[in-house]
Structure formats: C-alpha cells, structure tokens
Amino acid sequence: MNYTSFLIKYAEIAIKGKNRYLFEDALVKQIKLALKRVEGDFSIKKTQGRVHIECLGEYDYDETVNELQTVFGITGICPVVHVEDEGFDKLAEDVLKYIDDEYPDKNHTFKVNCRRARKNYPMDSQEVNMEMGGRILDAYPEMKVDVHDPDIMLTIEIRDDKIYIYSRIIPGPGGMPVGTGGKALLLLSGGIDSPVAGYMIAKRGVKLDAVYFHAPPYTSERAKQKVVDLARYVSRYSGPINLHVINFTDIQLEIYEKCPHDELTIIMRRYMMRIAQDLALKSECLGLITGESLGQVASQTMQSLAATNEVCSMPVYRPLIGFDKNEIIAISNKIDTYETSILPYEDCCTIFVAKHPVTKPNINIIKRSETNLSETIDELYKRAIETDEVIVIS
Ligand code: ATP
Ligand code: MG
Numbered sequence: 365m366n367y368t369s370f371l372i373k374y375a376e377i378a379i380k381g382k383n384r385y386l387f388e389d390a391l392v393k394q395i396k397l398a399l400k401r402v403e404g405d406f407s408i409k410k411t412q413g414r415v416h417i418e419c420l421g422e423y424d425y426d427e428t429v430n431e432l433q434t435v436f437g438i439t440g441i442c443p444v445v446h447v448e449d450e451g452f453d454k455l456a457e458d459v460l461k462y463i464d465d466e467y468p469d470k471n472h473t474f475k476v477n478c479r480r481a482r483k484n485y486p487m488d489s490q491e492v493n494m495e496m497g498g499r500i501l502d503a504y505p506e507m508k509v510d511v512h513d514p515d516i517m518l519t520i521e522i523r524d525d526k527i528y529i530y531s532r533i534i535p536g537p538g539g540m541p542v543g544t545g546g547k548a549l550l551l552l553s554g555g556i557d558s559p560v561a562g563y564m565i566a567k568r569g570v571k572l573d574a575v576y577f578h579a580p581p582y583t584s585e586r587a588k589q590k591v592v593d594l595a596r597y598v599s600r601y602s603g604p605i606n607l608h609v610i611n612f613t614d615i616q617l618e619i620y621e622k623c624p625h626d627e628l629t630i631i632m633r634r635y636m637m638r639i640a641q642d643l644a645l646k647s648e649c650l651g652l653i654t655g656e657s658l659g660q661v662a663s664q665t666m667q668s669l670a671a672t673n674e675v676c677s678m679p680v681y682r683p684l685i686g687f688d689k690n691e692i693i694a695i696s697n698k699i700d701t702y703e704t705s706i707l708p709y710e711d712c713c714t715i716f717v718a719k720h721p722v723t724k725p726n727i728n729i730i731k732r733s734e735t736n737l738s739e740t741i742d743e744l745y746k747r748a749i750e751t752d753e754v755i756v757i758s
Pocket of ligand 1: 550551552553554555556557558559575576577578636653654655656660661663
C-alpha cells in the first residue's frame with residue numbers, strides 16, 4: 365500500500381485548555397527528532413487539533429512507524445492514502461481498492477465515517493456514508509455494517525485539495541511528549557531495572573540526564589560501555605541524555621575499609637544518592653530516578669530505602685517500586701534493553717557486597733558507622749565529583 369501521510373492521534377485528556385499548544389509543540393518537536401533517524405523527507409503540521417505528517421517522496425514505511433512508536437504522547441498512528449477528487453464514482457473505486465488491499469479477508473464489520481472539511485462537496489457527509497456503505501456491501505457481500513462497534517472504522521476525509529482514506533490505527537506508546545514535564549536525573553547502572561525506570565519517567569514527559577558510578581579497575585571498561593549502550597536505547601524514547609560518569613572507586617574502598625561489611629551496600633548507596641543529588645541540582649534536574657523495587661534485594665526493603673532516602677532532600681522517583689521482576693523484564697524486552705542488561709559485566713554494586721547484608725538497617729547505626737569516614741570523606745567526595753565525565757547520548 366502507498367501511504368502518503370500519517371495522522372497522529374493523541375489523548376485528549378492531556379491537552380485541556382491553555383496547555384494544549386505546549387503539548388502539541390512538544391509532540392511535533394519529538395516527532396521531528398524521531399523522524400531524523402529515518403531516510404526520507406517529512407513535513408509535520410498541526411491542523412485542526414491533530415498532527416499530520418506528510419511524506420514527501422520515497423520513505424521506508426516500517427522504519428517510519430517504528431520510530432513514531434518511540435514518541436511519547438502518540439496514542440495512535442493512522443497511515444493515510446490520498447486520492448484526487450474526480451467525482452464520487454472514482455472515489456468509490458478508490459475506496460473499494462483500498463479495502464481490498466488493506467483487508468484481504470473481508471469477514472469484518474465496518475462503518476463509513478465521512479468528514480467534510482470542504483463544505484462545497486456535492487454530497488453531505490451523511491449521503492457519502494450511506495452511498496459508500498452501499499457500494500461496499502455490493503462489492504464485498506461478506507462485509508457487514510455495524511455503526512456501534514465496527515471492526516473497521518473507514519474514514520473518508522474530504523479536504524480542499526485531496527481526499528484522505530484511512531482506517532488502521534497502529535498503537536503508539538502513549539504517555540506525554542518529552543519536554544512537557546521538567547528534567548530528572550536517572551541513576552543508571554548496567555542492570556535490568558534502571559533503564560526501565562528511566563523509560564517510565566520519560567514516558568510521563570520528563571527529560572532525562574543520567575549518572576553512572578563506576579569503580580575501575582574493579583569494574584571494566586566494558587561495564588561502562590554497557591551503560592552507554594543502555595542509555596542509547598533509553599534515549600530513543602527520551603531524546604538526548606547527558607550521561608555523567610563518576611569514578612566511585614576511592615569512596616568505595618574507603619567505606620570497605622572503615623565500615624562494617626554488612627552495612628556496605630547501604631552506605632555506598634547513600635553516597636551515590638548524595639553525589640547524584642549534587643549533580644541534579646547543578647543540572648536543573650527536579651528529582652532523582654532509581655530502578656528500586658520493594659523487597660527485590662536487601663538494599664530495597666522499606667528499612668533500607670528509608671536509610672537511602674534519608675540523605676536526599678529532592679524527590680526520588682522509583683517507578684518500579686510495586687513491580688515484580690517479570691513485569692520489569694517484559695518492559696525491558698519491549699524497549700530492547702534486556703539483552704544488553706543481562707551481559708555479565710560486573711557493576712560496582714556487585715563487587716563489594718557482603719555475604720549477609722543488613723536487611724533492616726537502623727538509620728542511627730548507619731549514621732554512626734559513617735562517622736568512621738569523617739576524616740577522609742569530604743576530600744574523596746570532592747575528588748569523585750571532579751572525575752565527572754559527561755557523555756552526550758543521542
Ligand atoms: P538495576 O537492575 O537497575 O541495576 P538492581 O536490582 O541491581 O537494579 P541495585 O543494584 O540495588 O538494584 O540498585 C538499585 C538502584 O540504584 C538501581 O536501579 C540504580 O538506579 C541505582 N544504581 C545501582 N548501582 C548503580 C551504579 N553503579 N551507577 C548508577 N546507579 C546505580
Ligand atoms: Mg544493579
């Protein structure tokens with residue numbers, strides 16, 4: 365089928381009142397970004413409360429649809445066929461051919477839905493609906509009309525220059541266009557969870573920056589590359605990400621040397637959160653995002669999360685908090701991060717873990733252990749922040 369344009373559907377609920385143009389402008393911007401990755405020329409316009417993408421010349425249909433399915437805010441993608449207005453008989457011929465191409469199996473119910481933007485068309489919408497319905501039934505007797513819940517809603521849109529025919533709605537990713545909701549800093553490890561967490565917050569319209577803590581030589585260059593790759597997958601949806609890479613080795617070694625080993629993970633995570641918050645404040649991020657999920661590991665019990673959270677004054681978003689692992693894996697497969705996440709390179713959490721970490725840490729005891737670091741930690745903290753390497757992922 366030769367589709368010459370796409371009609372983009374988005375949820376009405378998000379675009380009430382004066383926020384509408386913000387929503388639409390952000391949507392158009394994200395569509396443009398996504399279509400830059402496709403070969404072909406496109407013209408993207410807002411018309412009558414809808415977004416319309418004209419394909420100018422040759423383009424790759426599958427690639428175009430794939431990329432549009434990464435644009436948050438889109439709920440449906442309708443591929444449109446354009447035909448010239450050469451009288452109703454010719455239009456009926458075009459419509460019958462469209463149905464035949466699009467639905468080789470005719471066992472469907474349908475409804476014709478004419479929209480007349482050009483008011484001087486010789487028939488009104490209702491006449492077009494009736495007459496076209498009749499022609500379809502004559503040509504394809506297996507098809508049946510259902511005006512309440514049709515399998516196929518066949519829209520015929522009569523415009524000034526052309527007539528548009530469409531019926532198929534390819535699902536979009538939903539959510540809100542990135543850029544309508546501020547920016548947050550994702551703590552991105554090489555695991556399964558954090559890329560999914562970033563995806564979920566970006567889906568609500570939030571731009572992302574990210575931070576990765578690595579611990580060379582205990583963690584390898586390949587582990588870092590894995591995080592860069594994961595950030596790239598997430599950026600297909602979220603748009604460009606500034607990925608901060610922080611060398612965490614000295615802090616980690618110091619904690620290992622001075623603090624009880626069953627508290628290592630909690631104390632280490634508290635330092636990650638402190639550094640992340642500093643970076644977030646400097647880069648105008650309004651919150652932190654982690655891939656934590658309640659009860660998944662010792663450091664993700666209510667008590668552990670309370671201890672980790674205690675060092676943060678900015679909101680920490682944990683979109684996976686109530687998810688089971690298999691639910692997280694399903695999303696990670698959907699966004700293509702899973703295969704990369706399960707590559708076996710160690711991240712810095714896994715190297716210094718105790719055999720029996722505390723599962724119910726007491727914040728006062730943790731704080732007391734942290735005083736063992738008081739002579740050295742300020743300097744190590746400062747030096748860690750100075751190692752910040754920013755990799756622009758786009
Ligand atoms: P993930 O699959 O996201 O690695 P996890 O189940 O392994 O999560 P933890 O290792 O306890 O859980 O980490 C919890 C969260 O802390 C992660 O989801 C991530 O947001 C953050 N985090 C952990 N390690 C790092 C790291 N090296 N750099 C940046 N963030 C990290
Ligand atoms: Mg991890």
